[in-house]
Amino acid sequence: MIPNVDNDSIVYLNGDYVRLGDAKISVLDRGFIFGDGIYDVVPAYNGKPFRMDGHLARLERSLASIGIKVDLTRADWEALVLDLLKRSGLGDCMVYIQVTRGVAKRDHAFPENTPATIFCMVAPFARPGVQAREQGLSTISIPDVRWLRCEIKSVSLLGNVLAKQQAVEAGVDEVLQFRDGYLSEGSSCNIWMVKDGVVLAPPRDNLILEGIRYGLLEELAAAGNIPFTIRPISQQEVDEADELMLSSATKELLPITTYNGNPVGTGKPGAVYASLRAAYDAAIAAL
Numbered sequence: 001m002i003p004n005v006d007n008d009s010i011v012y013l014n015g016d017y018v019r020l021g022d023a024k025i026s027v028l029d030r031g032f033i034f035g036d037g038i039y040d041v042v043p044a045y046n047g048k049p050f051r052m053d054g055h056l057a058r059l060e061r062s063l064a065s066i067g068i069k070v071d072l073t074r075a076d077w078e079a080l081v082l083d084l085l086k087r088s089g090l091g092d093c094m095v096y097i098q099v100t101r102g103v104a105k106r107d108h109a110f111p112e113n114t115p116a117t118i119f120c121m122v123a124p125f126a127r128p129g130v131q132a133r134e135q136g137l138s139t140i141s142i143p144d145v146r147w148l149r150c151e152i153k154s155v156s157l158l159g160n161v162l163a164k165q166q167a168v169e170a171g172v173d174e175v176l177q178f179r180d181g182y183l184s185e186g187s188s189c190n191i192w193m194v195k196d197g198v199v200l201a202p203p204r205d206n207l208i209l210e211g212i213r214y215g216l217l218e219e220l221a222a223a224g225n226i227p228f229t230i231r232p233i234s235q236q237e238v239d240e241a242d243e244l245m246l247s248s249a250t251k252e253l254l255p256i257t258t259y260n261g262n263p264v265g266t267g268k269p270g271a272v273y274a275s276l277r278a279a280y281d282a283a284i285a286a287l
Contacts, residue, residue, distance in 0.1 A: 010087045011121040012080060017087070020121060029117050031100030034108070035156030037117075038062040039098040042081055043125070043249045046091050048287040049081055054212040055249075056081075059097060062153045068101055070116050080120060088122040094250060096121050098155060125250050133277065136257025136269050137173035137246070141235065142166055144177035144184045144207075151206045163187035174246060176238065176259070183233040184208050186246055191256075192217065194243035194272045198227040213247035220279040226272060243270035253280050 007021030030036035040059040043050045056077045063070065072080070081095050098119045104111035146159035164187035167175045176191055177184045183202050185191055190211040193200040199221050204210050221228040238244070242265045244256035253276060255269035269277075 005123070009122065010084075011119065012084060013119050014115075014117060023119070025117055025119070026103040028106065029100055029103050030111075031098065031117060031155055033106055034101075035154065035158075036066075037098060037100030037155040038066065038068060038153055039096065039155050040153055041249050042095040042097070044085055044090075044093050044095065045284050045287055047085050047089075047093075049085065049095070050284060050287060051212045051216060052078065052081060054215060058153060058210070058212065059099075063099060065149075065152050066154075067110065068099055068116055070099060070118065072118070084120055084122050090122060090124050092127055093122050093124045096123065100155070128252055128254055132254050134269065136255040136264075138171075138258040139174045139176050139186075139244070139256050140167065140170050140172050140260055141238075142175045142177055144179040146177075149206055150184070150209055151204075153209055160187050172258075174256070176244075176256075178235050178238075179207055181235050183235065183238055186248075189246040189248040189251055190214055192245040192247065193233055193238060193241045194245070194270060195237065195241055197242075197272065198229055199272060199276075200233050200237075201228070201230050202233055203230055211247060212249065213253065216280070216283070217247060217253070217276060220276050220283070224275050224279055226275060241265065243272055245273050245276075253277055 002021065005020065007019065009020045010017050011020045011023050013023045038059065040055050042052050042055045056074060084095055100117045101110065102114040102116050104114045142163060163175050163177060167173065167187060174186045174189065176186060183191060185208045190208065190213060202208055218228055244259060244264045245253060246256060247253045255273045257264050257267055257269065
């Protein structure tokens with residue numbers, strides 16, 4: 001039995017639907033041995049997927065970038081996500097999808113003619129609470145020492161795990177990572193800065209994982225006539241930000257009100273956050 005999970009929930013594993021407690025893979029699976037695989041997470045509200053096309057497109061990009069081939073088409077992925085949501089009977093939840101290079105003798109080189117391992121599960125999640133939304137989160141800055149292919153949503157997450165643990169040990173909610181003096185991202189979220197009413201975002205490149213909320217916030221800003229600029233953001237600029245925000249599939253959009261022990265702006269969620277948060281909630285309500 002796996003503690004703190006529903007062992008009777010139904011998961012998908014290589015074409016079969018089985019109980020989570022009964023799902024098993026080989027210890028020689030390359031995802032286990034090498035972290036050789038890709039994953040993505042599709043959030044759902046009231047059982048309806050949110051921005052599924054973006055998540056599946058990113059899944060396909062990441063698989064292509066490391067040369068993992070699967071027989072599933074986009075329509076197949078969509079049907080699988082919808083089927084899992086229906087089987088789960090859950091309301092607010094997330095569909096976790098993981099694809100590894102499969103089972104083979106341990107060798108760094110890609111194995112030939114080895115089918116991928118495909119695993120999917122659904123788990124409930126609680127939307128951010130009132131305190132996080134209205135009082136904001138605390139953060140610290142740390143150096144970004146991860147590899148240079150952060151645009152790949154790899155299951156090799158040790159760098160992210162270590163970054164998150166730094167936040168835990170510092171008693172804060174999240175970290176802001178900086179590479180060569182410029183903002184990259186959090187441990188598992190995108191970071192946004194506001195200065196003089198303009199939303200600033202780090203470039204979409206190999207130094208960050210482009211979250212699906214990246215495109216969403218760009219759309220919401222445009223709809224709300226909020227200026228939106230994509231460019232490198234220096235650590236000094238972050239120190240002087242009027243507002244800071246983070247976003248992810250399960251954190252949605254939240255304000256950062258404390259950074260390195262100091263208040264961000266007024267120390268309270270700002271007007272730009274409030275506008276984007278309201279628009280985000282409206283997008284969810286429209287599902």
